[in-house]
Amino acid sequence: QPTVYPTSVMPQDTIVDFIVVGAGSAGSVVAGRLSEVPEWEVLVLEAGGQPPTFTKIPFLHFASAFPNVSFVNKYPTIAPKYSSQFGVLTDPRYTTGKMVGGSGAINQMVHNRGNPQDYDNWAQLGNPGWDWETVLKYFKKSEDYRSPMKPRDAPFRGIGGPMSVQKLGWMPPVGRLAIQAGMEVGLPEIDYNTDTKIGSTILQLATRNGERESSADAFLMPNMQRKNLKLQINSQVIKIILNKNNDAIGVKYVHKNKVKRVFARREVIISAGGADTPKLLMLSGIGPREQLRKLGIDTRVDLPGVGQNYQDHVSLRGIGWTIHPNISSSLLEQISPSAMLRYQRSRDGPLSVPVGMCASYLLNVHNPDEPTVPDIQVFLFCALDGQDYGLFSLSGYQESVQEYYRPTLGRDGFFMLPMLSRPKSVGTVTLKSRNPFDPPVLDHNSLSHPDDVELMVKAAKASLKLGNAKIFRRALGAEPLKKPIPGCAHLEFQSDDYWRCFVRGMANVMAHISGTCKMAPDSDPMGVVTPRLIVRGVRNLRIMDASIMPQIVSGNTNAPVIMIGERGADLIKEDYGKIKL
Numbered sequence: 001q002p003t004v005y006p007t008s009v010m011p012q013d014t015i016v017d018f019i020v021v022g023a024g025s026a027g028s029v030v031a032g033r034l035s036e037v038p039e040w041e042v043l044v045l046e047a048g049g050q051p052p053t054f055t056k057i058p059f060l061h062f063a064s065a066f067p068n069v070s071f072v073n074k075y076p077t078i079a080p081k082y083s084s085q086f087g088v089l090t091d092p093r094y095t096t097g098k099m100v101g102g103s104g105a106i107n108q109m110v111h112n113r114g115n116p117q118d119y120d121n122w123a124q125l126g127n128p129g130w131d132w133e134t135v136l137k138y139f140k141k142s143e144d145y146r147s148p149m150k151p152r153d154a155p156f157r158g159i160g161g162p163m164s165v166q167k168l169g170w171m172p173p174v175g176r177l178a179i180q181a182g183m184e185v186g187l188p189e190i191d192y193n194t195d196t197k198i199g200s201t202i203l204q205l206a207t208r209n210g211e212r213e214s215s216a217d218a219f220l221m222p223n224m225q226r227k228n229l230k231l232q233i234n235s236q237v238i239k240i241i242l243n244k245n246n247d248a249i250g251v252k253y254v255h256k257n258k259v260k261r262v263f264a265r266r267e268v269i270i271s272a273g274g275a276d277t278p279k280l281l282m283l284s285g286i287g288p289r290e291q292l293r294k295l296g297i298d299t300r301v302d303l304p305g306v307g308q309n310y311q312d313h314v315s316l317r318g319i320g321w322t323i324h325p326n327i328s329s330s331l332l333e334q335i336s337p338s339a340m341l342r343y344q345r346s347r348d349g350p351l352s353v354p355v356g357m358c359a360s361y362l363l364n365v366h367n368p369d370e371p372t373v374p375d376i377q378v379f380l381f382c383a384l385d386g387q388d389y390g391l392f393s394l395s396g397y398q399e400s401v402q403e404y405y406r407p408t409l410g411r412d413g414f415f416m417l418p419m420l421s422r423p424k425s426v427g428t429v430t431l432k433s434r435n436p437f438d439p440p441v442l443d444h445n446s447l448s449h450p451d452d453v454e455l456m457v458k459a460a461k462a463s464l465k466l467g468n469a470k471i472f473r474r475a476l477g478a479e480p481l482k483k484p485i486p487g488c489a490h491l492e493f494q495s496d497d498y499w500r501c502f503v504r505g506m507a508n509v510m511a512h513i514s515g516t517c518k519m520a521p522d523s524d525p526m527g528v529v530t531p532r533l534i535v536r537g538v539r540n541l542r543i544m545d546a547s548i549m550p551q552i553v554s555g556n557t558n559a560p561v562i563m564i565g566e567r568g569a570d571l572i573k574e575d576y577g578k579i580k581l
């Protein structure tokens, strides 16, 4: 059934208590939670429309990669200087969700809180109230964990919260051996959403009974009957309205080609995501003075940190294995009529999980004796690029990369995808022009820090060891790809220099844009928001989304963003005397 959110169209110059810009992963949480206070009128303005029905089916998440679809933004990125040198993808655009649910309605649904140390680091950087002990309460509050758990893990999990989290319910044969493979290299099975962080794990997903559950599904939809909560879609905010004292008093937005205004009695909260939040601030004159001056934008508040500190995870493709043909993990089979029937009847089977996602291994390759803090996460991807004659993936690849995968055409297999947990490379988001409908300019600058390259080399070797586990060979006939990639064929195969070349060629940024309006203490001139998420130099304006992370977290970013929304809403409630924290 399609999910149709009740929506409103507000009259010109309406006044509400809170305006939330963006109904994505964070904005939906913020709006849902603020509307728990019955006397507060809350309006969410969302640039996109209703989420298409198929987004509910986990297998179909890859539809966001199709060209010309209206429910995503595809932002051009500056050609990477240090990564993706073999042009793994011919169209290296950066995708974010543009619909109710935001990026959480097209992501791969992996639910990963990151590491306790991530948050203790945030606090140590001068952000009180963001330490692990405090944020754990919010992770638990948001969550309804619906899979079996061990008694030792129970204190870390939430039950009965709005957002359902489930262990992956179906896997091809490779995935079913994942934990045994981890054991072979000394990685015990763990619940990675607790304090235990080095080990192997079957992935946990933000799904409810085999359907995607975005934070809009969890926090907005069930509360839309509240009279004080309104959602207006297809409404792109183009400017934050500041009065002469630099108080945020409302926003200008475009709906059906008309510019309209809405005013806030109390506050404006920006939850437009890591790319669009800094863009909107800069369009409103809040940002680095020199940059704004060049574009002819009046600087209202000179905040040099806006759009800086862009962090994202980087991962490495191309470390693959073929397996026996009779142990099929064919994607074509996964969307067969019987799979569809099974999904229709019982919401399980291959369509209930994102394509290829199976398990992950969390380990520390720089310091193998580190007991709790991984520096990489290796995803076991239960499919291979050449599989199904490359129908699903190879079409976007450059010729030399296709050549590398050619021996795998028509073969089944799997690959290991290592991801750096806390990359040191940092990029920028800047404005292309003062036209609000131009995309922002994204420069992720991945692998610009030499330590990231060296760590990825170690990660590649660790991934090779994992995939070479005896159990995969014995049970599935797993064989690693043996031909060097053409761009590195001049180097000794699998020497450190070969891997460095491979990493520069094949590593690519993920879609975890974070940190572009970072939270920091007053002493840090690059800070954009205070630890209470208030924009410096502006009253009544806060940011609540992935852009406030001072440092990217170790895991995928959706669960942390939901936590930011939860804590952010509580900070507001506390500031207005509605709760005591």
Ligand SMILES: Cc1cc2nc3c(=O)[nH]c(=O)nc-3n(C[C@H](O)[C@H](O)[C@H](O)COP(=O)(O)OP(=O)(O)OC[C@H]3O[C@@H](n4cnc5c(N)ncnc54)[C@H](O)[C@@H]3O)c2cc1C
Binding pocket: 021, 022, 023, 024, 025, 026, 027, 045, 046, 047, 048, 064, 095, 096, 097, 098, 099, 100, 101, 102, 103, 104, 106, 107, 108, 109, 110, 111, 112, 235, 236, 237, 238, 271, 272, 273, 274, 276, 277, 280, 511, 512, 513, 544, 545, 546, 547, 555, 556, 557, 558, 559, 561
């Ligand atoms: C393809 C993809 C796969 C991913 N896979 C995973 C995964 O498996 N696990 C995981 O944890 N994370 C994953 N992520 C990352 C995760 O989804 C994001 O970190 C998270 O959704 C970010 O939340 P947000 O609230 O900051 O922004 P978003 O969820 O992107 O929300 C921003 C919202 O604001 C709206 N908006 C923007 N500008 C305006 C404006 N001017 N006016 C009005 N509305 C506006 C947008 O339309 C959007 O709805 C993935 C991301 C992508 C893109």
